[in-house]
Structures are given as C-alpha cells and as structure tokens.
Amino acid sequence: GDSVTQMEGPVTLSEEAFLTINCTYTATGYPSLFWYVQYPGEGLQLLLKATKADDKGSNKGFEATYRKETTSFHLEKGSVQVSDSAVYFCALSGSGNTPLVFGKGTRLSVIA
Amino acid sequence: GAGVSQSPSNKVTEKGKDVELRCDPISGHTALYWYRQSLGQGLEFLIYFQGNSAPDKSGLPSDRFSAERTGGSVSTLTIQRTQQEDSAVYLCASSLERSYNEQFFGPGTRLTVL
Numbered sequence: 711g712d713s714v715t716q717m718e719g720p721v722t723l724s725e726e727a728f729l730t731i732n733c734t735y736t737a738t739g740y741p742s743l744f745w746y747v748q749y750p751g752e753g754l755q756l757l758l759k760a761t762k763a764d765d766k767g768s769n770k771g772f773e774a775t776y777r778k779e780t781t782s783f784h785l786e787k788g789s790v791q792v793s794d795s796a797v798y799f800c801a802l803s804g805s806g807n808t809p810l811v812f813g814k815g816t817r818l819s820v821i822a
Numbered sequence: 823g824a825g826v827s828q829s830p831s832n833k834v835t836e837k838g839k840d841v842e843l844r845c846d847p848i849s850g851h852t853a854l855y856w857y858r859q860s861l862g863q864g865l866e867f868l869i870y871f872q873g874n875s876a877p878d879k880s881g882l883p884s885d886r887f888s889a890e891r892t893g894g895s896v897s898t899l900t901i902q903r904t905q906q907e908d909s910a911v912y913l914c915a916s917s918l919e920r921s922y923n924e925q926f927f928g929p930g931t932r933l934t935v936l
Contacts, residue, residue, distance in 0.1 A: 746927075754913065754927040799865065809855055809881065810915075810925060812865040 712737040716800045716813035723790055723820050731785040731816050733774075733800035741802040743767075743776050743783040744810065748797045757785075757798070790820045824848065826928035828914050834934045835904055843899045843931045847916030854897050855917075855925060856889060860910035868912075871897065873919070904935045 716733040723729060735741065745757040745767070758767030763778035772787045783800060800813040827846045835841050847854050856868040867881040871891045882888070886904075891897040901908055911932050915925040 744924075753929040754915075756924060756926070759924060809867040809870050809878070810857075810865075811867070814864040 712741065712802060712804065712811045714800050714802055714811055714813040716798075716816055718814070718816065719797075720817040720819060723818070725792055725820055725822050726789045727820075729785070729787040729790045729794075729818070731798055731800075731818070733783045733785065733813060735781050735783065735800075735802050737781075737802055737804065737811075739805060740778075741804050743774070744801045744803070745772070745774055745783070745785050746799040746801060746812075748799065748815075750796070754799070790818070792820045792822055794818060795820045826914055826916055826926055828912075828928040828931050830931060831929065832932045832934075834936065836936050837906060838903055840900065840902045841904055841933065843901075843912050843933070845897045845899070845914030845928060847895065847897070847914070848926055849895075850918070851916035851926075852894065852919045853917045853925075854891055855915045856897070856899050857913040857915065858910045859913055859930070863910075865913070868899070901933075904933075906935045909933055909935045 713736045742761045744759045746754045747757045748754050758769040760767040760776035763776055766775045774783050774785045797815045797817045799815045801810040803810050829844045852873045854871045858866045858868055869889045870878040886902045889899045911930040913930045914928045917925045
C-alpha cells in the first residue's frame with residue numbers, strides 16, 4: 711500500500727538556520743502531496759501542497775517540490791524562526807477524495 | 823467562516839464504557855474523515871464518508887468502532903467497551919468533493935481510558 715517516510719526528529723535549530731525535512735513516498739499512480747503542521751496545543755493545519763510532478767508548493771517561507779523521479783517532497787525553509795517550532799507531517803493522497811496517508815511527523819524546535 | 827468543530831475537547835472514561843465523539847464539518851464539505859493520533863502509531867485513518875456513498879471503513883481497528891453521518895453533515899464516532907489502547911486524540915477532517923483532497927482538520931478530541 712501507499713506509504714510516507716519522513717526523517718525522524720526531533721530537529722533542533724538556531725533561529726535563522728536553514729531547514730530541510732526529508733520526505734519520500736511510495737504510491738501507485740500520481741498522488742497529491744502535502745505538508746501539514748501542528749503547532750503546540752493546536753490542530754493540524756495545511757502548510758502547502760503539490761498535486762503533480764515538478765509542482766512547487768510554498769507558504770510562509772516554506773517550500774517543497776514534487777519530485778516524481780526521486781519520489782520525494784522535501785520541506786525547506788531558508789531562515790527559521792522560533793514561531794516555526796511545531797510538528798511537521800508529510801502526507802499523500804491518491805486520486806480523488808481519498809484518506810491521507812501520513813508520515814510519522816518531525817518535531818522541530820527553534821531556539822533563539 | 824467556521825472551521826471543523828469537534829466535541830468534547832477532552833473525554834476521560836473508564837475501561838469498558840462506551841463513548842461518542844462528535845464532528846461538525848465545514849458547511850458544504852461533502853467528504854468527512856476520522857483519524858486517530860497516538861504516540862506509538864502516529865496518524866491513522868479510521869473511516870471516510872463521501873456524499874451518499876457507503877463509507878470506507880477499512881481503517882477501523884476493531885468492530886468496537888463505528889461511525890455514522892447524519893444528513894450528510896454531522897458525524898459521530900462511537901467506541902464501545904473502551905480499552906486503554908483506545909486512548910488517543912481523535913481528529914475529524916472535511917473537504918470539498920473536488921479539491922485535490924485539501925482536508926481541513928478540527929482541533930481533535932483527546933480520549934483517555936483509565
């Protein structure tokens with residue numbers, strides 16, 4: 711079945727550092743790919759998405775590019791802030807409205 | 823507009839009791855999903871409703887779990903004879919029919935089974 715593998719955390723960075731969280735997937739067909747974020751004490755929020763190969767999703771300074779050849783969707787941000795401290799989930803969905811398959815999440819802590 | 827809402831936010835129950843968790847999706851969203859978030863298992867799909875179609879129950883962990891969706895809107899997840907391993911945060915999400923599956927999540931219900 712479909713699956714998502716993302717780097718295990720926790721990841722601790724200093725403010726203004728560069729962030730990469732790796733995500734790779736296994737799926738049949740052409741899934742849509744997502745990054746969700748869960749801030750402390752809050753629910754899951756969609757951070758960005760990409761629906762086809764070579765699409766780049768971006769939001770709040772975060773970016774991820776849908777790479778079909780490497781089945782990857784790595785999350786990057788050039789300069790993290792303390793407010794980016796959260797748990798980040800990579801996810802995929804097959805065609806149509808199907809349930810999301812999530813990675814196990816990566817906890818990011820940014821220190822001033 | 824209003825987002826997905828869930829109630830209660832917290833529920834503590836004794837082993838063996840039944841519990842009901844409620845989800846109010848975003849108005850107009852035809853698809854509704856239940857997930858479970860636990861420390862050991864991460865985020866797991868439980869059940870999925872799409873319009874008037876039969877629900878996809880393939881993620882339900884046992885026959886103690888059931889869910890219904892009335893009038894294509896509100897959904898209730900019921901867990902019978904709760905066990906300690908049912909302790910988790912139960913998340914509800916909804917989406918439009920054709921939205922490349924952009925799902926909007928509620929705040930969750932934290933269930934603790936003593």
